[in-house]
Amino acid sequence: MTHFNWQTCYQTLFSDLENTGQARWAERLRTQLKLRFEERPHGDMARWLNAVHSLPEVPDISSDLTRSAVTLSTGAPLSADQQEQLESSLRGLMPWRKGPFDFFGTYIDTEWRSDWKWDRVAPYLSDLRGRRILDVGCGSGYHCWRMLGEGAGRVIGIDPGLLFLFQFLSVKRYLGDVPVDLVPIRMEDLPDNLQAFDTTFSMGVLYHRRSPLDHLLELKGTLRKGGELVLETLVVDGPQGYSLMPEDRYGQMRNVWFLPSCDTLLRWLDRTGFENARVVDVTETTTEEQRSTDWMRFNSLQDFLDPEDPSKTIEGYPGPRRATIIAEKP
Template sequence: MEKLIENHNKLKLTKCLPELTSLISRQRELLDNPKGNPLKYTLALNNLPNIVPSYKILNKPTITLGIEEDILAASEDINAAINNIKSNLMELAPWRKGPFELFGITIDSEWKSWLKWDRFIDKISPLKNRRILDIGSSNGYYMFRMAAYNPTMVLGLEPQYAFYFQYLALQKYLNIENIFSLPIPFDEFPAINGYFDTVFCMGVLYHRRSPLDMLKKINELMKKGGELILETLIIESSENEHTCLFPEDRYAKMRNVFFIPTIKVMESWLKRTGFENIKCIDISKTEAHEQRKTEWIQTESLTDFLDPENPAKTVEGYPAPIRAIFSAQVI
């Protein structure tokens, strides 16, 4: 977190320095006196040995760092060291996004996150030299993939501590200097208006009670000519249907799902919050080969959320998850 402050001159963040500093010192207070899960995650993070990986691969589906032999620099008992690294990484579960390979240990995450990456990367503006915001960045899988394209900087916002600590564990070894993450929700992020060239907002909008307010704030944070890449759950409909699904209670067992738009509604939301050149660049049904239970998550996964008699429906009887990706510009 503090790296953002240290680099404020280079990153041209001086204007909002007081707000960022107070935000980060509030978070620092929480993290310096952790209780409950944050305490467990802090111990796991601190127990991970200091090892310098002999190489890093960021431009392939599995983000890979180091080989098993790199561990020998930190420990003579390689098996004990592998077990130690694995058990500390397991303490940070559930690992939803990935996969990763650390010194030969594969973290087979719940999602095969490269499938989503491959759906948009060739359809968006090049990321080189851009200032990027990733809202809901989880453990940073996509931020690390972005790093391979030489952006000026990438900043992630991730309020769930398990995922934020996974990011810290990965950064401990990847040590990529222009990637940052803050453990805060988007609402707490200061209004650094006109700053970002590219904003990713993937898998977050349907969790918001007020999706339009969120889109408006995103629009204000962006530079003219900037691009938003937005991914959300959608519902299928006839061509011109301007409706939303608002689940009575849960959707696919998730408690915090509010508005699931049709493509037309999503396009109107983007238009009415100031975006132009709106394109739907992908529509994909979520399938069990992409989201499934592995040893790295203890919770349920997609097949548990669908009606076993009719997997076209969720257990609540709503249409099963379909996700769409949109690109939109600020002109």
């Protein structure tokens, strides 16, 4: 199968946007998705689509979206043939970077233990029950599923990576028409000043932006009055006003622009109009949290650190430390 019926995939989302005063966004999104899937399709899209459609039919499905692994289960064990078909299809969507997931006993040990990040963030969140949530740079949608597990009313994740979309759809195929969608667009593809969300997450995005203040303003524009921003990003030690700008690469990543100190980050949030900004967690990223696995066989964090001094990146910069900040839009 080579044709992706994106209109059907997103019909519930379009209807939801139209019914909540966002008809103009829905129309804009239709145009963007038509361009993405019909006029400029990714060369691997047919392969990824075939992998999703090759997933076996499974009856009597239940899920647990509150555990470390997003878990799908069934009343009766899968047959050996079903298990083989399942694993073959899921391996057709490698590499798996954000997770973990458990598909009916097939455990996907992803590069990132994204559950560790969720466990650090979750205790400080406002009650997510019934909230409309935007997850910017959502990857495969792992955290979107955890948000739904906490009772979110509607979750929209955005990430331009098409492989992430089909990994997400491999879960949604079994869960059905739940109020979670992943849209393969960039932050700058959103309409300005949406004011549509109760909570907006931006985790692991800010340091990829050439203009971090513009990113904070864009995030602020997505929120309703009183809405909550959950921001997670790389930081470094230093006084207020200090920010590290790598000469070229940071941890082998070319697209890392600014790593502020926590005090600088709080100043940025204040200058962009957020209130009550507070640092709720600062954690060193270790090779236990990010590593190569059988489901992600490429280089990972251990290859990006100085082998003589793993507290530094291979370029000599301070090793990865991530801070989580929560703030409100007045």
